[in-house]
Amino acid sequence: MTARDPLRPPLPRAEFIEWLREEGASRYHDAHPVHVAMHEGRLTESELQRWVLNRYYYQTRIPIKDALILSKSEDPVFRRTWLHRITDHDGAQAGEGGLELWLRLAEGVGLERELVASCREVLPGVRFACDAYVDLVRDRSLLEAVASSLTEFFAPDLMSKRIAAWERHYPWVKRETLDYFRSRVPRARRDSEEAIEFVVAHANSYALQQKCVDALIKKTEILWHLLDCVHAACIAGAARSA
């Protein structure tokens, strides 16, 4: 029986979740050299800045892909559940929300807010990867789009680790600068629980379960490639200043 056998019955709930968890965890970007170096205190100020500036472009794609997810659903109950994700990033009013907190993080590491907000210095490869995320959500089914969000499963641990690492290794960054990471711990937990329940309920064939795993893997590739690009730019930058 091959993995794509159309007659294969769906995995039971626990096994399907374990499959997603394994494929996601083994590819999650917490193990990327840039994150490892960041959390061991080995990034320079300009390397941290480069990461913050480029990752902002990813942040700006989040409400866009969440609006696309909303637009793919026929169910007001689902949409009501998902809508808060847009508000989480855009804020309920001016001066609130994840995008604003990220811009404060950018200022906290010494970047010009306007430069970061403009996205004009974002690396081309970072743009390709983040745009590929929006394309994935636009082009695939609602189920796959939701499954691709399941990297948030792993986010709370990464955020908690990051807060501790930054407080220890980068004491020049003010404490309140890290509010974005703090805000994500409970939200990513709640969001990933909502998403996993939806995915488990709707992936009612093995073929659909496989598609969910594929979408999650693609998402891990997107997150990983973003860091690859930042990494390459850091190496090139170090070579120039040597």
Place this chain on the structure above:
Amino acid sequence: MTARDPLRPPLPRAEFIEWLREEGASRYHDAHPVHVAMHEGRLTESELQRWVLNRYYYQTRIPIKDALILSKSEDPVFRRTWLHRITDHDGAQAGEGGLELWLRLAEGVGLERELVASCREVLPGVRFACDAYVDLVRDRSLLEAVASSLTEFFAPDLMSKRIAAWERHYPWVKRETLDYFRSRVPRARRDSEEAIEFVVAHANSYALQQKCVDALIKKTEILWHLLDCVHAACIAGAARSA
């Protein structure tokens, strides 16, 4: 100088708004025979039901097209302003929102809630027209998508007229059944004011102004065709029962 002359300067604000208003008003579906008959008390119970059932499909497209509009914007401020439209229709919680009010309207005119919610008896042509609205919003620019919403300019008058007409001509419909129409009067006014400000600010060439007018005209055709389909079905229904 032709209408499509690329060198033609943009119309001043007031003239552009007047152009939109004229093109929209002259094609608005308040003048459609179905609405005229409805407001003169000439629709039978089953004809009213047919309209309510079919129009529900249009209602279900609204949060979907509004989510698409959100997904086309790069501006958190705009998205924050537009987001409430989705909540207006989906409700902040179960039992609230425009879709729920429309289902109560359906029950109020004697339809099964579940039948209407399923959309399974929606006329094919109604489906084509409503899906064409979603396609328009998906495929055209953010500016054109917003311009297509400007039929709401004319909605408050139509809603007010409708409430009075239904209370007078269809006394068998309970008063609270009309809450959907009541709720739309202030909301459509606010929404169309927000939309017109956006359109005026962003249509900064004559070519863009023309595109906005085109999108608004297309939208009036969609609303009109929905009623054409209902009309044809009513005539066929009357012939069958004659």
